Amino acid sequence: MNGDPTDGPADETGSASSTDTPGHRVSAGLTIGSRVVVRYRLGEGAEAGATDFLGELIARNNDFLVVDTKTERVKLIRADVIAAKDVPPPASRPGHAHERISADDLEKLMAKGWQALDRGGLGDWLLRASEGFTGRANSALVVGDPSLPLDRALDFVEKWYSDRGRPPVFQVHGARGFTAEEHPVAAALLERGYAVGGGRDDWQRVLIMTGLSAAVPPLTEESVPVTADAELKLDWLMAYGEQRTIVPGATEAVLTGSDGQLFLSVRDPESNRIIALARMAIHPGWAGIFGLWVHPEHRREGLGTTLVSAVAMVARENTMPAIYLQVSADNADGVAFWEDLGFSVHHEYTYLTRPSA
Numbered sequence: 001m002n003g004d005p006t007d008g009p010a011d012e013t014g015s016a017s018s019t020d021t022p023g024h025r026v027s028a029g030l031t032i033g034s035r036v037v038v039r040y041r042l043g044e045g046a047e048a049g050a051t052d053f054l055g056e057l058i059a060r061n062n063d064f065l066v067v068d069t070k071t072e073r074v075k076l077i078r079a080d081v082i083a084a085k086d087v088p089p090p091a092s093r094p095g096h097a098h099e100r101i102s103a104d105d106l107e108k109l110m111a112k113g114w115q116a117l118d119r120g121g122l123g124d125w126l127l128r129a130s131e132g133f134t135g136r137a138n139s140a141l142v143v144g145d146p147s148l149p150l151d152r153a154l155d156f157v158e159k160w161y162s163d164r165g166r167p168p169v170f171q172v173h174g175a176r177g178f179t180a181e182e183h184p185v186a187a188a189l190l191e192r193g194y195a196v197g198g199g200r201d202d203w204q205r206v207l208i209m210t211g212l213s214a215a216v217p218p219l220t221e222e223s224v225p226v227t228a229d230a231e232l233k234l235d236w237l238m239a240y241g242e243q244r245t246i247v248p249g250a251t252e253a254v255l256t257g258s259d260g261q262l263f264l265s266v267r268d269p270e271s272n273r274i275i276a277l278a279r280m281a282i283h284p285g286w287a288g289i290f291g292l293w294v295h296p297e298h299r300r301e302g303l304g305t306t307l308v309s310a311v312a313m314v315a316r317e318n319t320m321p322a323i324y325l326q327v328s329a330d331n332a333d334g335v336a337f338w339e340d341l342g343f344s345v346h347h348e349y350t351y352l353t354r355p356s357a
C-alpha cells in the first residue's frame, strides 16, 4: 500500500475569504458549519493563559472567528487564536463510535464526503446540483429546520431547481423501515404528487451502514497490493466509468470535492488494468467509502475485502475510528458483503421526485 491521506484535520492559520458560505471549505481543514475546537489566548490578568471553545463555526473573516458554543455565541479575535481544528460530530446516543452519531449529523457529514458542484442552503437544508451526476449530489438534503413554513420551504426548493433547469429531488431519511407517509416532509411531498424513488428502483431505499475501522480484518502478507492516490488519475476514472455514467467535469469535481479523499485501486498483475477500486473520504473521526467496485470476473476473490482493509488501515492510522458507506437496499450482494465485514445499518434514506422527473 502506498500513498497517504492529505488535507486531513489541520490547524488553521490561513487568511479568510470574504465569500464564505455554509458548507464551503474556506481553508485547509476548517469549514463553515463544521464543529470546531478553538484554542484561544486569554487577555492579560486572566488566571489561565488560554481556553478552548467548542462549537459550530458560523462565520469568519480576516479579523474574527464566530463560534456558536452550547451556551453562547462567541466572537474570537483571529490574532488570539492559537489553534483551531475540525472535530467529529457529537455523540447523541450510546454505543460505539460508529453508532453514537445522530442520523442528521451523519447525513451532514456524508454530504461533505460527496460535495455537490452547486450548493445552496435553506436553514439547515442543503440544496445540491451537479449536472445530474448521482442522486446525492442532485437533491435537497432534508435535515433539521428549513427556517420557513414547510409549504414555503418546498416552493423555495422547487424554484431553486427550476432556476437551474433541473427537476426537484428531495432526500429524506429515517430509521430503518420508515415510511414516507410518516415523515412530515415526505408526506407533504406525496400530497404534491411526488413519488418515492420517482420510478427508479435504486432510489427507493438506500441503507447507511457504519462500522468500526478497528473491527475490519487487517491487511496480511497475502493481501494483493493496493495503491492509494490523493490525486484522481485518468485510469481510475475510466475504471470507475465501467460501473456508472460519468458526466465529464461534474464527476471529477464531485470525486475530488471533499476536504480530503483517497483513490484506491487494485491492478491485474499481468495486464496492469484496474480490476477493483474505491474512493475514501476523510473527515475528522470518520472515513467514508464510496464507489467500491470489483470487476465481475474477479468477484469472490477477496479484493473487495482487501480494499476495505486498506481504507480501515488508513483510518486507524489517522484517528478515524468510524467508517460509513451507502448501499442500495436492493443490492443484496453488497449488503451481504458489508454485513460480513461487521457493518450494520445506521439509518436509511429515500428520494422523492415527481414521477415525470
Ligand SMILES: CC(C)(COP(=O)(O)OP(=O)(O)OC[C@H]1O[C@@H](n2cnc3c(N)ncnc32)[C@H](O)[C@@H]1OP(=O)(O)O)[C@@H](O)C(=O)NCCC(=O)NCCS
Pocket: 291, 292, 293, 294, 295, 298, 299, 300, 301, 302, 303, 304, 305, 306, 325, 326, 327, 328, 331, 332, 333, 334, 336, 337, 338, 340
Ligand atoms: C460487493 C463487492 C464489492 C464485493 O467484492 P468481492 O471482492 O467479490 O468481495 P469479497 O471476495 O471480498 O467477499 C468477502 C465476503 O463478502 C460476502 N459476499 C461478497 N459477495 C457476496 C455475494 N454476491 N453474495 C453473498 N455474499 C457475498 C461473502 O461473505 C464473502 O466471503 P466468501 O467469498 O468467503 O463467502 C462486489 O460484488 C461488487 O463490486 N459489486 C458491485 C458494486 C457494489 O455492489 N458495491 C458495493 C456497494 S457500496
